[in-house]
Amino acid sequence: MKVPFAQPIMTEGMVEAAANALRNERLTMGDSMFKFEEAFAKMCGVKHAVSVNSGTAAIQLSLLAAGVKANDTVLTSSMSFVATTNAFVAFGGVPAFADVLDSEYTIDPTKIKITPDTRAIVPVHLYGHPSHMDEIIEIAEEAGILVLEDACxxxxxxxxxxxxxxxxxIGCFSFYPTKNMHVxxxxxxxxxxxxxxxxxxxKLRHCGRKGQYEHDVIGYTARLNSANAAIGIEQLKMLEGWNEKRRAIAAKYHARLKDLDGLGLPPQPTSDISPVYHLYTVKTARRDQLRAHLDEAGVQTGVHYEIPIHLQPIYREMFGYKDGQLPVTERLCKEVLTLPIFPDLTDDQMSYVCExxxxxxG
Ligand SMILES: Cc1ncc(COP(=O)(O)O)c(C=O)c1O
Incomplete structure (x- = not known):
């Protein structure tokens, strides 16, 4: 049996919605873009949703829009995809990291250190598990700084x-193809x-335009194409059902794997927290051996992330980070292994992975 690790969904209805937008709308800034934004804002329960062409652009443009500038410090988690920090290092922002909680892989609020240069905290809801937001917001409010959720x-x-x-x-989302919904x-x-x-x-996503020919800020080209937005509208309709399926798969994994000695499982939902299991990531000191064993059996796995952001070559070079500065993050990056999870994963496939x-x- 072959079990892939992710499987993006693209139905005929989604293809048709994209074709419809291509035939009948402006190719950028078309009706679908505005409809997608409206629907997404409603799903999140916020007043505004503004689409862009990547999760990275979402973080970059919203930090800029909130007044974060070159030389300002942004505190986040090093246990994330490198785009979390690339988004502001690109305009001269300086990363600072707090170590993560061993149990949840998200920022440990007790490790947050605010300096006079810190302008924002960016908690990353890693693998689809919300960070400890109450504690983080309290720290940020006390310091008078921004909280931007990396909800990618x-x-x-x-x-x-x-x-x-x-x-x-502010919240920032990515619709990269393997995410819980894509475009x-x-x-x-x-x-x-x-x-x-x-x-x-x-304004920033649209070349800094004030009017059609007038530009009053340095902007970017970061619009979401109409055809992609049209697919996003259809995907969003399915999101809740897909997330339910992911939770059900996570619950089954938990039931099947919880008694294995030496295997750590992701946090379970609580009455307060309903995660969406973008990834189902276990931890084990024998990660590479387990990965090789599964690979031989045709089970595809992933590592999120092999190298923490602060130890990426360019971050070592630019900011002088060294091994040992974030012990929990660094250990977890050696131990984590992502098992296959996607809404269409069958019971047979999941059973096979667990076997x-x-x-x-043994
Ligand atoms: C936690 C996190 N932050 C940021 C990003 C960047 O999103 P994108 O790839 O759409 O630029 C991603 C996804 O790839 C992510 O997983």
């Missing part, structure tokens, strides 16, 4: 009755209740 892996996740993307001042290519979204930030992101893991542990 957490479409639809719930934290104390609110959706990811509606918890901090048939690259795409992203900024969510916020702040009308000024939303207006400035709209092969059980076999590994």
């Amino acid at each position: 892996q957490a479409h639809g996740a719930l934290y104390r009755g609110k959706r990811a993307g509606a918890l901090g001042d 048939g290519g690259d795409g992203g979204m900024v969510t916020t209740d702040d009308g000024d930030v939303a207006e400035l992101v709209k 092969k893991i059980t076999e590994f542990y």
Whole structure:
């Protein structure tokens, strides 16, 4: 049996919606883009959603729109995809990292250190599990700084009755093909209740245009194409059902794997937190051996992430980071292994994966 690790969904209806947009709409800034934004804002429960062409652009443009500048420090988690920090290092922002919680892989609020240069905290809802937002927001409020959620892996996740993307001042999403929902290519979204930030992101994604021929800020070309937005509208309709399926798969994995000695499992949902299991990531000191065993059995796995951001060659070079500065993050990056999870994963496939893991542990 072959079990892929992710399987992006593209139905005939989605292809048809894209074709329809290509035939009948402006190819950029078409009706579908505005409809997608409206629907996404409603799903998150925020006043504004502004689409862009990637999750990276969402973080970059919304930090700029909120007034973060070159030489400002942005504190985040090193246990993330490198785009979390590339987004602001690209305009001269300086990364600072807090170590993560061993149990949840998200920022440990007790490790957050604010300096006079810190302008924003960017909690990453890694693998679809919301960060400890109440504690983070309290720290940020005390310091008078911004909270931007990197919700690129957490479409639809719930934290104390609110959706990811509606918890901090700004939320940022990616629609990269393997995410819980996608747009048939690259795409992203900024969510916020702040009308000024939303207006400035709209301007920044559209070449800094004030009017058709007048530009009053240095902008970018970061619009979401109409055909991609049309696919996004169809995907969004399915999101809740897909997330339910992911939760059901995660629950089954948990039931089948919980008694294996030496295998750590991801956090379970609680009455307060409903994660969306973008990834189902286990941890084990024998990660590479388990990975090889599964690979031989035809089970594709992933490592999220092999190298923490601060130890990426370019971050070592630019900022002088060294091994040992974030012990929990660094250990987890050696231990984590992502198992196959996607809405159409069958019971047979999941059972097969669990059998092969059980076999590994003898
Ligand atoms: C946590 C996280 N942040 C940022 C990004 C960047 O999103 P994109 O690839 O759409 O630029 C991603 C996804 O790739 C991500 O997983």
